[in-house]
Amino acid sequence: MVLQELNDHLTAIQDLIANTSSQIEQSCQVIQDVIKNNNKIYLAGNGGSAADAQHIAAEMTGRFVKERRPLPGMALTTDTSALTAIANDYGYEFVFSRQLEAFAQHGDLFIGISTSGNSISILNALETAKIAGCRTIGLTGRGGGRMNTMCDINIVVPSEVTARVQEMHILIGHILCKAVDDLFA
Numbered sequence: 670m671v672l673q674e675l676n677d678h679l680t681a682i683q684d685l686i687a688n689t690s691s692q693i694e695q696s697c698q699v700i701q702d703v704i705k706n707n708n709k710i711y712l713a714g715n716g717g718s719a720a721d722a723q724h725i726a727a728e729m730t731g732r733f734v735k736e737r738r739p740l741p742g743m744a745l746t747t748d749t750s751a752l753t754a755i756a757n758d759y760g761y762e763f764v765f766s767r768q769l770e771a772f773a774q775h776g777d778l779f780i781g782i783s784t785s786g787n788s789i790s791i792l793n794a795l796e797t798a799k800i801a802g803c804r805t806i807g808l809t810g811r812g813g814g815r816m817n818t819m820c821d822i823n824i825v826v827p828s829e830v831t832a833r834v835q836e837m838h839i840l841i842g843h844i845l846c847k848a849v850d851d852l853f854a
Contacts (some may be wrong), residue, residue, distance in 0.1 A: 681833040682840070685826060692824045693841055696806050697848035699822065703778040703804065704849055709741040711773060711803075713765040713794055714782030717835045719746040721782050721808075725842040733846035737853040745769070745794070765794035775802030783807070784834045786814025786823070795819040808841060810834030 703710060710729060712722035722744040729742025745765045746752070755767045769779060779798035781791040786809035795816065798805050807813070807820035811834070816823050826837040 677830070677833060678836055681826070681828055681830075681837055684828065685837050685840070688827045689824050689841075692822050693844055696822050696824060696841075696845060699804055699806060700778065700845050701848055701852055703776070704740060704852055706776055708774070708776040708778065709743065709772075710778045710780065711743050711745055711769060711798075712780045712782065713745040713791060714808075715746075715788055715790060717831075718782035718784060718788075718808075718838070719744070721835065721838050721842060722746050722780070724839065725780070725846065728842070728846040729849065733843070733850050735850040735853055737850065740849065743772075762789040762793055765790050766797040769794055769797045769801060769803075773798055773801040773803050777801070777803045778806065779803045780806045780808065781816065781820070782809075782838060783814070783816060784810045784831050784838075786811065786816035786825070792816070792819060808838045810837075 712726050714722045723746055726742040726744040729740040745768045752764050755764045781795050783791045792815055795805055805820045807816040807823035809816050809823055810826040810828050813823050813825035824841055826834045828834050
């Protein structure tokens, strides 16, 4: 069983290399541009994807590998008062879009994470981000879902297995963090 899981992970990485390298490269350029222009990065996802959003945001405000100044990365999944109030008053599908409406500005970046590419809370956030003039990157799997048409760049992990998709999402997140680190000498 262990060797099978490791081999499945290896296959997912090989498929990621074969199918998404150019989108990951483009995303690295976008995130570098956002940081160079002193804009902010917002991230959101549900369940395990929420944890990935928080992880990547923490690498921005703390550090990834290099010592550098803290950067404005914010996971929209962490303010329980906002999440529960918005969900109660407006519906869960608006928990991220409502926060973006309050904070996002032209030139910022929203990274939406959804293994299916069809999470309504992420789709609504993408719409709001576009209205605010944000650039958008999606991290998806399972063919990319509706996010294929809603993101500037949608990195679609070529897998139907949620665990493999999530493993590749954090790998992609770390690659984006490395691109940010590369901006600092």
